[in-house]
Amino acid sequence: MTKAIHIHFIINPVAGSGNNDLRLEDVYDIFDPEHYEVSIKYSEYPTHSTILTKDSLKEQASIIVACGGDGTINEIARCIVNTPVILGIIPMGSGNGLASHLNIPKNKKQALMVIKKQAIKKIDVGRFNDNYFFSNAGFGIAAKVIKHYQASKKRRFYSYLKASIKSLLESKDDHLIQISTNNEKLSINPLLLFISNSNEMGYKVSLTPKASLQDGLLDIVMVPKTNKLRTLLFGFLMLFKKHHILKEVKSFQIKNAELSQSHEKLFHSQIDGEYFPINKKSISISVMEKSLQVIT
Ligand SMILES: Nc1ncnc2c1ncn2[C@@H]1O[C@H](COP(=O)(O)OP(=O)(O)OP(=O)(O)O)[C@@H](O)[C@H]1O
Numbered sequence: 527m528t529k530a531i532h533i534h535f536i537i538n539p540v541a542g543s544g545n546n547d548l549r550l551e552d553v554y555d556i557f558d559p560e561h562y563e564v565s566i567k568y569s570e571y572p573t574h575s576t577i578l579t580k581d582s583l584k585e586q587a588s589i590i591v592a593c594g595g596d597g598t599i600n601e602i603a604r605c606i607v608n609t610p611v612i613l614g615i616i617p618m619g620s621g622n623g624l625a626s627h628l629n630i631p632k633n634k635k636q637a638l639m640v641i642k643k644q645a646i647k648k649i650d651v652g653r654f655n656d657n658y659f660f661s662n663a664g665f666g667i668a669a670k671v672i673k674h675y676q677a678s679k680k681r682r683f684y685s686y687l688k689a690s691i692k693s694l695l696e697s698k699d700d701h702l703i704q705i706s707t708n709n710e711k712l713s714i715n716p717l718l719l720f721i722s723n724s725n726e727m728g729y730k731v732s733l734t735p736k737a738s739l740q741d742g743l744l745d746i747v748m749v750p751k752t753n754k755l756r757t758l759l760f761g762f763l764m765l766f767k768k769h770h771i772l773k774e775v776k777s778f779q780i781k782n783a784e785l786s787q788s789h790e791k792l793f794h795s796q797i798d799g800e801y802f803p804i805n806k807k808s809i810s811i812s813v814m815e816k817s818l819q820v821i822t
Pocket residue numbers: 538539540541542543569570571572573574594595596597598599601618619620621622623681728798799800
């Protein structure tokens with residue numbers, strides 16, 4: 527008798543519009559119980575998915591399926607970078623940036639069928655000091671929007687738009703960030719400093735439409751603080767992926783970068799759509815080429 531494949535589903539019940547679940551019968555309709563051993567787990571609080579994933583690794587899971595959005599994917603995938611364990615995704619989040627880049631259907635049954643086929647892609651992973659990002663990380667308004675969005679408690683496009691406008695209009699504090707990359711030293715008081723592995727932030731919005739998950743590079747978009755009118759114009763153009771026509775918008779690719787602040791210790795940042803303040807003088811960013819196996 528061949529050994530059963532252990533496939534574990536970790537569900538974030540509150541991602542997206544909430545009430546997420548998965549019925550064991552529906553999974554066994556697609557994954558025949560003779561060949562698959564299925565386990566379904568629910569996260570009960572933020573970061574719980576990481577603990578559940580570590581348990582699944584001890585339980586010999588060879589496929590772990592993240593059922594949620596980019597935040598849930600991060601909590602799970604960070605445990606399986608550079609391991610033979612494969613990540614599956616059932617998009618249940620609000621923005622679902624990474625799943626959308628990978629063309630994973632939102633319909634549960636269709637997403638299960640994709641997982642069953644097991645077409646595996648090795649994707650790049652972003653490193654942010656000792657943390658990973660799979661979709662994107664950012665500073666300036668990218669972090670503020672997430673802070674306001676999380677405070678609004680509702681995970682919908684409208685809340686995201688509201689948080690974006692609020693952040694665009696209140697950007698008055700100055701944080702000069704120095705960046706060493708590609709043999710260059712840059713300095714910016716950022717309206718936005720965005721570092722992306724994938725080509726979508728979620729809700730089909732993209733600051734880096736040409737980014738690839740397999741090119742061994744991270745795509746950067748840098749916008750210095752500017753006046754309110756140009757700030758709003760930037761926000762508007764971004765919705766149509768036309769922000770690059772503004773002369774102050776700089777886009778380039780990197781393999782690694784060192785970020786530092788001379789006067790301020792706290793970096794307000796976001797990683798994969800979750801607010802992530804860092805109390806360090808510097809941040810190292812790099813790409814780890816093709817170090818996560820994902821079913822697409
Ligand atoms: N039971 C729970 N109660 C409260 N928060 C939880 C629970 N389980 C997970 N979380 C947290 O929910 C947050 C949001 O998850 P996730 O990013 O997957 O959804 P989303 O924000 O709706 O989607 P996206 O990031 O794609 O827009 C994560 O920070 C995660 O830690």
